[in-house]
Amino acid sequence: MQRQSYTCGLDAAIDVMGGKRKGLILFWLGEGPLRFGELRRTVTGISERMLTLQLRELEASGLVHREVHHQVPPKVEYSLTEFGHSLIEVLGPLGQWGEENMERLEASREARGPAGVSGSAAP
Amino acid sequence: MQRQSYTCGLDAAIDVMGGKRKGLILFWLGEGPLRFGELRRTVTGISERMLTLQLRELEASGLVHREVHHQVPPKVEYSLTEFGHSLIEVLGPLGQWGEENMERLEASREARGPAGVSGSAAP
């Protein structure tokens, strides 16, 4: 079974930008083009590997453009496509909502992900 | 290390509703209160277990309200809180964006997730 099509627009949208850090990448690229290393430093808490993979997916989705400058040292710039810009436009209100309610969200986050539950790993 | 706070509002927002099907649940609850079984049938492609877990997280986030009616047969109704309503409000444009570009998104989805790569797992 190939997992039927999207059930609604929200499903599709979340699927394309809901990845762990894709939203963040899109957000920062919305501010302007960034090089790979700049992204790595800007989007904190992401490994090189993940950054590459996420970028490739965003590129495959047509949201991000990858500009390679063949030179030494190598330089690769990532930027939003028109499609990508259309997305962050509707992402704006969401980000603002998150900002306005950040305290509340952070507080409840601990309830959802106790993080250090672990402990008793008695076999 | 406890994974520092959210880096921006978008980060927080996606974290709270970016789960596999949380957006869908929120979306359908936005249409009105639903019972557990109704949600299970409405949000297609989700297991009982996941539906329960996702609902608990949404509840812990203060987005969803869980109303238990102690009776036989049991009846539990889920609905959006005020907070939840404020979220789906900004989620509206995102869902619309996804709907408008669904074909494009579905097409590029295959490039990102070949889905049936292996499959044939002859036991």
Next chain:
DNA sequence: CGGAATCCGCGCGGATACTG
């Protein structure tokens, strides 16, 4: 009907090392 519990596979994602 609405869950909670258990088992378990598998793929996400981190760390590291190597290349052009």
Next chain:
DNA sequence: CAGTATCCGCGCGGATTCCG
């Protein structure tokens, strides 16, 4: 600098079973 490749843990999430 900008990746790619490999290893590997662990937690997400599906299937099944039992309970109130």
